[in-house]
Structure formats: structure tokens, C-alpha cells
Amino acid sequence: MRRHDIPRSSAILTSLLALTPSAAGFYFPGVAPTSYKAGDNVPLFVNHLTPADSQSDPKLRSVFSFDYYHPQFHFCKPDDGPREIRESLGSILFGDRIQTSPFELKMATNESCKSACREQTFTDRDAMFVNSRIYQGYDLNWLVDGLPAAQLLKDPDSDQPFYSPGFALGHLDGESPVLNNHYDIVIDYHEASKDNFRVVGVLVDPFSMRDSKFLDVGKAECGSASNPVILEEGEGKSTVVTYTYSVYWIKSDTPFATRWDKYLHVYDPKIHWFSLVNSAVIVTFLIGMVSTILIKTLRKDIARYNRLEQFALEDFGANGSMEDGVQEDSGWKLVHGDVFRSPKNPLFLSVMLGNGAQLFMMTGLTIAFALLGFLSPSSRGSLSTVIIIFYMLFGFIGGYVSSRVYKFFGGEKWKLCFFYTPVALPGLIFAVFFLLNLFVWGRGASGAVPFTTMLVLVIIWFIISVPLSLAGSWIGFKQPIIEAPTRTNQIPRQIPPSGGYLRPLPSMALAGVLPFGAIFVELYFIMNSIWFSKVYYMFGFLFICYGLMIMTSAAVTVLMIYFLLLAENYHWQWRSFCTAGASAFYVFASALLYWMKDLSFGSWTSGVLYLGYSVLLSLLFFVLTGTIGFFASWLFVIKIYRSIKVD
Numbered sequence: 001m002r003r004h005d006i007p008r009s010s011a012i013l014t015s016l017l018a019l020t021p022s023a024a025g026f027y028f029p030g031v032a033p034t035s036y037k038a039g040d041n042v043p044l045f046v047n048h049l050t051p052a053d054s055q056s057d058p059k060l061r062s063v064f065s066f067d068y069y070h071p072q073f074h075f076c077k078p079d080d081g082p083r084e085i086r087e088s089l090g091s092i093l094f095g096d097r098i099q100t101s102p103f104e105l106k107m108a109t110n111e112s113c114k115s116a117c118r119e120q121t122f123t124d125r126d127a128m129f130v131n132s133r134i135y136q137g138y139d140l141n142w143l144v145d146g147l148p149a150a151q152l153l154k155d156p157d158s159d160q161p162f163y164s165p166g167f168a169l170g171h172l173d174g175e176s177p178v179l180n181n182h183y184d185i186v187i188d189y190h191e192a193s194k195d196n197f198r199v200v201g202v203l204v205d206p207f208s209m210r211d212s213k214f215l216d217v218g219k220a221e222c223g224s225a226s227n228p229v230i231l232e233e234g235e236g237k238s239t240v241v242t243y244t245y246s247v248y249w250i251k252s253d254t255p256f257a258t259r260w261d262k263y264l265h266v267y268d269p270k271i272h273w274f275s276l277v278n279s280a281v282i283v284t285f286l287i288g289m290v291s292t293i294l295i296k297t298l299r300k301d302i303a304r305y306n307r308l309e310q311f312a313l314e315d316f317g318a319n320g321s322m323e324d325g326v327q328e329d330s331g332w333k334l335v336h337g338d339v340f341r342s343p344k345n346p347l348f349l350s351v352m353l354g355n356g357a358q359l360f361m362m363t364g365l366t367i368a369f370a371l372l373g374f375l376s377p378s379s380r381g382s383l384s385t386v387i388i389i390f391y392m393l394f395g396f397i398g399g400y401v402s403s404r405v406y407k408f409f410g411g412e413k414w415k416l417c418f419f420y421t422p423v424a425l426p427g428l429i430f431a432v433f434f435l436l437n438l439f440v441w442g443r444g445a446s447g448a449v450p451f452t453t454m455l456v457l458v459i460i461w462f463i464i465s466v467p468l469s470l471a472g473s474w475i476g477f478k479q480p481i482i483e484a485p486t487r488t489n490q491i492p493r494q495i496p497p498s499g500g501y502l503r504p505l506p507s508m509a510l511a512g513v514l515p516f517g518a519i520f521v522e523l524y525f526i527m528n529s530i531w532f533s534k535v536y537y538m539f540g541f542l543f544i545c546y547g548l549m550i551m552t553s554a555a556v557t558v559l560m561i562y563f564l565l566l567a568e569n570y571h572w573q574w575r576s577f578c579t580a581g582a583s584a585f586y587v588f589a590s591a592l593l594y595w596m597k598d599l600s601f602g603s604w605t606s607g608v609l610y611l612g613y614s615v616l617l618s619l620l621f622f623v624l625t626g627t628i629g630f631f632a633s634w635l636f637v638i639k640i641y642r643s644i645k646v647d
């Protein structure tokens, strides 16, 4: 987001959003600038290969990533073998595999046509493998001084050049796949003070040159790009390829602090603004409607109920027929003796609500942190690491909420509640995640999360999150029970049949679409960033959208519950959870739509992986929004029944 894209009128928003472009200016202590002297070695690290959209046909064809040193690529290795670079847990979980490389870059020293290693021979099987990766449009991801090696692209609308991380493994020349074996590495450097240089931009221009020859270690003779490398498939055929590179250092005025700006390009800032205004209008309308309906009618209802009450008492005093006045009243007051009756499966609901509260805190705090610039893309993997840390820590909230709610529901199996809260949903998520990874392993793509990382995750889960959750449960359990404002009758009341939009499915379909409406544009960009490995950083928008989504979920659910109670149906607990949670179905549907529009998988395995992660995401979203809906309704129900007098 550039500052000048923002209309001046919205001063508050601007100050919120203006934090985003300067995000790269904030640093964790560990991400301080590195200075080099001329001639110093600047390491180049390689990361996994990721699928990307090609320019000609912007569709994603695979979701697997590959290890850079997957043997069939025959990429050059350092003499003493590649070393793994230490990374954060989040970074590994989200697929990064960073390793050393044989490329030698010397600060401010131009070099042309160096060989990266001896000639490599591709057998026909290797050729088939690499060619199909080229068809699928895979990108190489390199890192120089923490910056991703990028391609220079132009925004079709504004003609502004920007850096798009990653560069192509190869391209299609007509029908034949061409492998890039030469890289022009163009590095922007900034002179901070005398003989004190910093890397502020990295571009790679890949070429394909069949006639390149290896001469000696580090020396080569580059061929011409008009004769490209095409790996030959077919029995017994093989192709010899020499990998070469040149390095160009270009002096730049960009200071270190703003070096990320050219990477963080917003394609169409208008669409974010449009969606924001759009959802703000929906929310205002909705909240306006809810408050008029509720405040006006409720006040009338309450006044009427209380008048009737008095009337009835006076009546009773006068001629002993108390029933007359009360008989006439209708609506939600009638169910006062049932509305706090424990729902079906109180244990299950409490556990879900605990987990939802945990997700709610995690999401809110992560977005707030990101908004304040703590999670800038310059500290790689910090976003995902922070998500995991917050999720683990908020196990405490999860336990606390679930045990308090369970106690309110009058549950007695509190040990089970203690146990299930930290285990059920996280266990399910982990199991699905694990299965999907088994799948990636099985397929031989090396982008799977390593087994050791999984193990670490389980261990810290049991060491940190489970005890915190148990502690939270215990503290919640020790708190006094939350008093319901009305007493529950012994015998459940009959529920009159109700039709139309109050039936479960229509009410869910109707209500779920609104919270989804508040976030769907940002959701689209988040999906883009997940599947196309792009940097997502529009946290200003996301923060506001999250807020709008919370308000919409709450408002629409309260409205539904009000109508439900008016129809004398007192099963509001699960209903409120599912009504708000229904937006998750829209999220899932949009994932399917996204698949149809932007993805085109060559193999069913990619599809399974995509579906698996979409289901997981939707499930979490269901629990999150459901929890918001439940607590909003809970507050509402307690409030309205507290304000009427019941004998």
C-alpha cells in the first residue's frame, strides 16, 4: 500500500494503514542490516522450488514444492555438500528449506560467465521429471542477504515496475520446455558510508544457453541464448548441461530501511478500498437494523411484559384470576423457564467454544502484531512462528472458557472437559495435517514437513499448551458459576413448529453469507499468498476486515436468535454457534471457486492436498465464527431475560 493511494478524508484509516508500508522499517533485533566491504563474500542461499503462475496462463498447476537439491534437477551443489540454514519453526512448517549454494558473489565486483559446477548429465527420466516441472511453471527461490531473488515485472494498470519474488525454472518455447541454465544475477547495493555496502535489491534474469562450456572451476564459456537447452526425453537419450552465472552490481539510492518496498506491490489497491467500503456499508446497515429492531422492540416488549406483570398482580389482588393477563403475552418471555436449559451435548459445545476463544485471541493478536510492523517480511517465517506461539499460549484462554461455559451449562463430566479442550480440535488438525504430509511424502515431492519438525510440534504442544490449557480449565472451574437470570423449569416446554427462514438450514445459509461478505476480498488475497507463495502484508485491511467480520457475525446471530426466541424456540445455543459458523461453508465454497478459476492441477494428488488444506481452514473458521456468534447471543440472552421480571 503506497501512501498516495489513500484518500485524504479517511484520516484514521490512513494512520492505521500507513503503518503497513513502513513495516519494513521495523526490525527484530536479529534483522539488523548487514554491511559488507567491497569484495566481501555475500552468501546466496537457495530455498525450495515452488509452483507459480506463468505469465501467459496465470493458473497454478501444482501445490507441491520441491527441495532445491532434489537429485533430478541436477542443480550445482557446494563442494562440501549443501548445509541447511537454521530457520524458525514457522518457516519450516510453511515449507521453507533454506540451504547453502555454490554461487560466489563478491560485493560490488562484477563477474561474467562463471561456472557453478561441472557439466551435469540428465538422463531421459530426469528430463521427463524436469520438463513436467517446467510445464507446471515452477519457480526458483533464492535469498541474498535475506532478500528474495526476484523477477522485474510491470503492473499492467499503472506501468509501475516491481519485484516479484522467484524466477522461472524454465519456459515453454512453443510446445518444447526450455530449461534455464544461466542466471544473470543483478544486485542493487547501497553505500551506507565509505566502503560500507548493503544489499538492497536482488533480481535474477534466467537464460537458456545450450552451447555453454565448462572450462575450469569457476570459469566457463557462455553460449548464446538463441540456442536453448531442451532436455531430451526418450529411451537412452541424455542431455549435458552446464550451469553458469554472471553477477552485476548496480549502485542504488534505496536505503536499507526501505529495501522491501519494491517487493510489496499492491496490484489493485482500489479493490481493497472498494471491499472495505462495501463491508463497512453492510455492517453499518446490519448494525443499524439490529439495533432498531432490538432496542425498540425489546424496550417495548420489556415494558409490556413488566406492565402485564404488575397488572396481573393487581388483578390477582382484586379478583384472584392471575392467569388472564399473562395468557395474552407471547413471544420470547414465554420460554424464560427453558432458555437456560442445558443444550444437547454441552461437553462438545463447551470444548468447541474454548477452542474458538483460543483461535479468536490468536487471530486478533497476530493481526494486531503484524499491523504494528513486528512481523515484516524481512524476518522470514516470523508470521507463522508467531501464529504458533500465540496459539500455544492461548491454550490457557481455551481451557478457561471451556470450563466456565461447561459449568454454566451444568455439565458434570468436567474431567472430560479438561481433557478434550486441549486435545480434540488440535488433535484433529494435527491428524489431518499429518495425513496430508504422508501424502506428500508418498508422492516423493520433498516439500513435506520433516518428521522431526512434526515431533517438535507435538512435544511443545504437550509441554506448553496442554499444561496451560489445564491450568486455565482449573482456574475457570474454580470461578463461581455464572448465574442465569431465570430459573429453569422441570419440564421442557413444547416448541411450536416454525417454518421459513427459522429452520436450521435456511437460517444458516442466510446469516452465514454476511460475515463472509466482510472478508472475502482479503480472503482471496490470502489464498493467493498461500498458494502462489506471495508475500501478504496488507494487515491494515485485514485488521479492519477482521473487526467487521466480528461485528457482522455477532449482529446477524443476535438477530436470528431474537427471531428464534420470538418463535418460542429456546434451542439457541447450538443454533447460534452454527448460524455464525455457517460462513465457513461459504469460505469452503470460495476455495472451490478459486480452484476452478485460478488453479488447474495436472494430478489428483495436488487436488487432494488443496482440498485437505481448504477443509482444515474452513473448519477453523467455523469454530472461530461460531464462537463469536455464540458469545454474542449469550450476552444478548442473559441481558434480555435479566431485564424482565419473572415471578
Ligand SMILES: *[C@@H]1O[C@H](CO)[C@@H](O)[C@H](O)[C@H]1NC(C)=O
Pocket: 108, 109, 110, 248, 249, 250, 251
Ligand atoms: C557492473 O556492471 C553494470 C552493468 O554492466 C554496471 O552498470 C555497473 O556499474 C558495474 N558495477 C561495477 C561495480 O563495476
